[in-house]
Amino acid sequence: MSHAILQVMIRGRVQGVGYRAWVEYQATTCGLEGWVRNRRDGGVEALFAGPPNHVADMVALCRHGPPSSRVDSVTSETASVDELNLRRAGETFSVLPTV
Numbered sequence: 161m162s163h164a165i166l167q168v169m170i171r172g173r174v175q176g177v178g179y180r181a182w183v184e185y186q187a188t189t190c191g192l193e194g195w196v197r198n199r200r201d202g203g204v205e206a207l208f209a210g211p212p213n214h215v216a217d218m219v220a221l222c223r224h225g226p227p228s229s230r231v232d233s234v235t236s237e238t239a240s241v242d243e244l245n246l247r248r249a250g251e252t253f254s255v256l257p258t259v
Contacts, residue, residue, distance in 0.1 A: 167239040172232035197256035
């Protein structure tokens with residue numbers, strides 16, 4: 161089974177509207193591994209790892225976000241498995257502190 165890992169940047173009105181919690185819920189529902197965190201520049205950064213079609217579906221979901229958000233742009237790039245090490249020990253998907 162192939163495995164995709166994408167690092168995603170989301171820009172718009174995505175902080176303070178439950179976007180991180182929404183991403184965590186959607187990703188775990190899709191069976192993905194990874195993490196999500198706010199950035200000091202106002203964006204949200206996430207890492208998704210799993211079957212390529214599930215990762216692609218998650219990126220598509222990020223383009224819409226929860227109802228109270230406004231997503232202006234979503235960019236993604238391939239990431240290495242080392243990026244998964246940012247997760248908290250014992251968690252499949254983590255909500256990380258702001259960077």
